[in-house]
Each structure stands twice: as C-alpha cells, then as structure tokens.
Amino acid sequence: MSLGAADRIRAALNRLAGDMPILGIAISGGGDSTALLHIAADWARDRTLMAATVDHGLRPDSAVEAKQAGEAATALGIPHVVLRWTRETEAGNLMAEARDARLRLLSGWAQRNNLPAVLLGHTRDDVAETLMMRLARGAGIDGLAEMAEWRDAFGLRWIRPMLGVGRAELREWMQARDIGWIDDPSNQNTDFERVRVRKAMADLGVDTMALAKVAANLSEARDALALYAAEICRDARATRGTLILPRGPIRRAPAEIRRRIVVAACRWITGADYPPRRAAVSHALNGLAGGSRVTLDGAMLEPDGERLHVIREPAAAMRAPSVDGASPVWDNRWRIEGLEAGQEVSAVGLEDLVRLPWRNAGLDRDEAAGTPAIRENGKLVAAPLLQAGSRVTCLPSRDIADFQTMLVRH
Numbered sequence: 211m212s213l214g215a216a217d218r219i220r221a222a223l224n225r226l227a228g229d230m231p232i233l234g235i236a237i238s239g240g241g242d243s244t245a246l247l248h249i250a251a252d253w254a255r256d257r258t259l260m261a262a263t264v265d266h267g268l269r270p271d272s273a274v275e276a277k278q279a280g281e282a283a284t285a286l287g288i289p290h291v292v293l294r295w296t297r298e299t300e301a302g303n304l305m306a307e308a309r310d311a312r313l314r315l316l317s318g319w320a321q322r323n324n325l326p327a328v329l330l331g332h333t334r335d336d337v338a339e340t341l342m343m344r345l346a347r348g349a350g351i352d353g354l355a356e357m358a359e360w361r362d363a364f365g366l367r368w369i370r371p372m373l374g375v376g377r378a379e380l381r382e383w384m385q386a387r388d389i390g391w392i393d394d395p396s397n398q399n400t401d402f403e404r405v406r407v408r409k410a411m412a413d414l415g416v417d418t419m420a421l422a423k424v425a426a427n428l429s430e431a432r433d434a435l436a437l438y439a440a441e442i443c444r445d446a447r448a449t450r451g452t453l454i455l456p457r458g459p460i461r462r463a464p465a466e467i468r469r470r471i472v473v474a475a476c477r478w479i480t481g482a483d484y485p486p487r488r489a490a491v492s493h494a495l496n497g498l499a500g501g502s503r504v505t506l507d508g509a510m511l512e513p514d515g516e517r518l519h520v521i522r523e524p525a526a527a528m529r530a531p532s533v534d535g536a537s538p539v540w541d542n543r544w545r546i547e548g549l550e551a552g553q554e555v556s557a558v559g560l561e562d563l564v565r566l567p568w569r570n571a572g573l574d575r576d577e578a579a580g581t582p583a584i585r586e587n588g589k590l591v592a593a594p595l596l597q598a599g600s601r602v603t604c605l606p607s608r609d610i611a612d613f614q615t616m617l618v619r620h
C-alpha cells in the first residue's frame with residue numbers, strides 16, 4: 211500500500227514533469243511536502259531539484275521550522291532557500307493573503323533560478339476539504355471540480371503530483387522509513403475554516419476518496435461544458451487587445467455557458483490569476499442580458515449589434531503601475547518593444563488624449579484613454595496604438611488561441 215503511494219507519485223511526476231531537467235519544490239516542512247521532497251529527490255536522479263520554504267513570520271517558531279525544512283532538503287543534496295514574507299496590512303483574510311504572498315515569493319524565486327515549474331504537496335485530502343469548503347459557499351461547477359494537476363499562475367507552472375494520494379498513506383510511508391516532519395500547530399487551530407472542515411469530516415466519517423471522486427466527476431462535466439463554450443466562441447477574434455465575441459450565440463446559450471465565456475473573456479483581458487467572483491459575474495450577465503455595457507474585475511463588456519466587445523476597463527488601465535524598459539510588460543497585457551532609457555509606459559489618460567488623433571484608431575474615447583502611452587520625464591512622447599509611426603511597438607501579450615485555452619482550462 212505505501213509503496214503504491216510512492217509509485218503513483220513517481221508516475222505523476224513522469225507525466226507532468228518528465229521532460230524538465232530542472233525543477234523547484236515548495237516545502238513547508240509539514241508531512242505532505244516532506245513526503246514529496248523524499249519521493250521527488252529519489253525520482254529526480256540526474257535532474258536538478260531546488261527547494262524553497264516561505265517563512266510567513268506568523269508564529270514565533272516559523273523561522274526555526276523553515277530552517278529545519280531546509281536541513282531536510284540539504285541532507286538529500288537539494289539546495290534550499292528561505293523566503294521571508296512581511297505582511298503589509300492587518301486587514302483582510304490572513305490565510306488567503308498568506309497563500310498569495312507565498313505563491314508570489316515562490317514564483318519570484320523560480321524565475322530568478324530559471325525553474326520552469328514548482329512542485330506542490332497537495333493531496334487527495336486537500337481536494338476533499340476544498341470541495342467541502344466550496345460546497346458551503348455555494349460554488350459552481352468550476353469551484354467544485356477537482357484541483358488541476360498543473361496550473362499556470364503568477365507567471366509559473368505549478369505541479370501537484372500527489373492529488374491521487376491520501377495524507378494518511380503518506381504518513382505511513384514516512385513512518386516506515388523513519389522520516390520525520392513538523393506538525394504545524396496551525397493545523398489544530400479551529401479559527402481556520404480548513405481545520406474545522408477537516409475535523410467535521412473526521413467526525414462524520416466522510417470518505418475523502420468518495421469526495422475526491424465527486425470532484426473528478428465534476429471535472430468531467432466542466433470539461434464537457436468548456437467544449438460547448440469553445441464551440442460557441444469559435445468565431446471569436448482578437449484585435450489590438452480587444453476581444454470580439456459573437457453576441458447572438460452567447461445570448462442563446464444556457465446560463466452556465468454564458469458565465470464561462472464571460473469569465474474567460476474577463477481573464478483574457480486582465481490576465482488575472484483568479485476568476486471574478488460568482489456574484490459579480492451574475493450581475494454582469496444580467497446587465498448584458500438587458501443590453502447594457504458592464505464592467506467586471508477590470509474588464510468592460512460592451513454589446514455592439516451582433517457582437518460583444520470586451521476591452522480593458524479604462525479606469526483599471528489608468529491605475530496600472532508604469533513600467534520601464536527593464537520589465538516591459540505593461541498592465542499585464544501589453545508587451546512593449548523599443549523603449550529607450552528614461553522612457554516609461556503608462557495609460558494615455560483623458561488629459562493627453564485631447565492632443566492625439568485617437569478617433570482614427572477606431573476606438574471610443576475611454577478605450578483610447580486606456581491604451582499605452584510612452585512618456586519621458588512625465589511628458590508624452592508617443593501613443594503607439596493611436597498614432598502611426600511610433601518607434602515603440604505594443605504587442606498584446608495574449609492572442610485568440612489563449613482565449614480558447616482559457617475557455618477550456620481555468
């Protein structure tokens with residue numbers, strides 16, 4: 211039984227990362243990622259594996275634990291670093307913020323080390339607990355479907371090779387080999403929803419295998435719906451950062467399909483790592499059904515005859531931080547080429563727009579104000595999408611194929 215668990219993980223590693231000569235692994239020092247560390251170290255052989263631990267600094271022992279996690283990695287010949295997080299505000303959902311910060315820190319580390327992907331130690335128990343938590347929140351099919359074995363987010367591929375294995379199996383496997391791990395006291399803290407859900411599931415005798423099966427069944431349903439949505443959008447087009455969708459077929463499609471299309475369109479525009487909230491999507495769909503222009507999480511959807519135009523919400527573009535030649539992707543959607551030293555990219559804005567021939571660009575006023583502008587010492591030098599002849603080019607960082615992929619894969 212325990213050998214079976216390691217074999218299944220190795221098979222998943224072959225399937226998901228078999229062609230990667232170098233790979234990262236995120237270890238907390240807890241049981242799941244410690245098991246993954248050992249199994250991946252053995253699997254890696256002539257591949258290079260690098261490990262990192264995020265010290266959230268939320269408990270007095272966290273630094274010591276991060277160091278211990280590192281010792282486990284270096285004992286296996288795997289280089290390890292500790293990445294420290296400092297929380298900026300006290301407001302908001304601590305767990306969600308910590309997870310986001312963790313993914314960002316890990317992604318930065320992976321990019322600095324040219325790692326194409328990072329392994330995470332989620333297990334079948336995580337799948338079951340997530341399903342229960344989302345059920346309680348009234349999630350839709352996507353929220354309830356199983357976690358993906360891989361996902362691209364925060365500029366990186368995340369691989370979860372242990373989704374088919376239970377936490378208890380892993381602990382058995384480690385005990386049989388005398389491998390120790392750190393029991394995080396937060397895993398007993400009932401202030402956290404996941405801990406309460408875990409306890410409730412144990413009390414009710416809920417079988418994680420059955421719940422994981424429900425999640426897998428819903429994934430199949432999701433995939434079928436995704437193909438339906440992709441079929442409806444087969445004539446979708448992308449031009450200069452605007453997505454143009456067929457309005458009639460979308461209007462006639464069932465609500466679940468409309469929802470999926472709107473979510474993918476919004477994420478295509480914003481490049482966001484998470485989909486917009488369900489209630490916000492419902493609100494946007496109601497507006498669209500009434501023929502109105504709506505905004506959703508930084509995207510703007512505008513009915514135009516038989517077409518639905520999806521653009522960047524101008525106010526969101528104006529809030530996007532400016533970038534220079536060192537990191538030439540602006541607003542998470544424009545790749546800027548040809549910037550000179552001292553030049554920066556930010557939105558054109560309404561003030562500078564009046565001096566530009568924006569009407570020739572076939573955009574409306576708000577849309578034009580949200581396009582990239584090149585400035586030097588705060589002074590407008592060029593607005594490449596609105597004027598011909600600029601030496602700087604702005605290329606959309608996503609094309610129509612990316613939209614089709616987003617429809618099928620969330």
Ligand SMILES: Nc1ncnc2c1ncn2[C@@H]1O[C@H](COP(=O)(O)OP(=O)(O)OP(=O)(O)O)[C@@H](O)[C@H]1O
Nearest residue numbers: 236237238240241242243244262263264330331332
């Ligand atoms: N502080 C951390 N530093 C690095 N990676 C982490 C950290 N916390 C979690 N991870 C990664 O994310 C995965 C899932 O996170 P989750 O919060 O479910 O972890 P966990 O319950 O602490 O798991 P584990 O038993 O491995 O500690 C972990 O298995 C690990 O790969």
